[in-house]
């Protein structure tokens with residue numbers, strides 16, 4: 001693989017999920033987990049995070065099998081981050097039932113000398129203060145790509161705005177974009193975000209696709225149309241994995257292709273609970289779905 005490595009921080013979690021298709025307790029999840037598994041299909045991934053002593057062997061095995069570098073994942077006394085969520089019947093809305101930060105409460109990222117030289121970094125959904133701490137450790141970062149969620153917009157807006165200033169590419173979903181910018185009109189929200197720091201903004205719109213905004217363009221990219229939706233958890237981070245995996249191979253000359261790869265990757269994630277769907281994805285299957293998305297755009 002000639003791809004550049006990607007360093008990623010985010011939650012490594014045990015998720016409890018309820019959808020109209022069923023329910024699962026304490027399965028592997030977390031923004032960093034979905035991201036790492038997705039991006040590892042395309043590029044080497046270096047993970048930064050923390051788990052508790054209760055973190056299952058199954059999680060370590062998964063990272064090992066995917067060749068994900070976990071040398072900067074700390075295991076400390078305490079409980080692994082846990083999140084519970086319930087989806088609306090049509091799976092378009094979700095309610096957080098609980099967020100137990102556990103070991104993330106006192107987490108101080110530490111990054112090895114070698115990993116500090118990584119050029120592409122992904123600041124996945126986690127407290128903005130931790131996203132900033134990772135940024136400070138990596139002066140060599142040439143591309144900072146970040147994501148966030150409603151909780152941090154509610155309680156850590158100021159730090160989030162500092163994250164935005166350091167971000168080159170910002171990923172956010174439509175509801176959160178409206179919440180952060182105070183503007184329901186997505187194009188206007190994208191303009192607001194472009195003025196806040198990033199040079200590229202991607203607004204993820206669930207089954208309605210994604211919008212790619214730069215200073216000179218605003219473009220809509222549809223989703224893969226034939227998915228059987230089971231559990232949308234992790235779709236955003238899997239999208240980021242495919243998207244940044246593309247950039248790690250091709251730089252930013254083809255941002256639209258990167259978004260298409262993100263959309264195709266996420267389309268696998270939503271087909272099973274937790275990681276089940278994404279684990280069925282291989283590079284060829286993703287290429288095939290990319291081609292179908294491209295045809296829809298023509």
Ligand code: AMP
Nearest residue numbers: 011013029030083125233234235236237
């Ligand atoms: P997504 O569906 O892409 O938004 O990501 C879902 C993942 O985010 C789940 O696996 C959760 O464990 C994780 N998650 C949920 N809430 C938080 C939070 N407040 N901070 C970090 N990760 C979270």
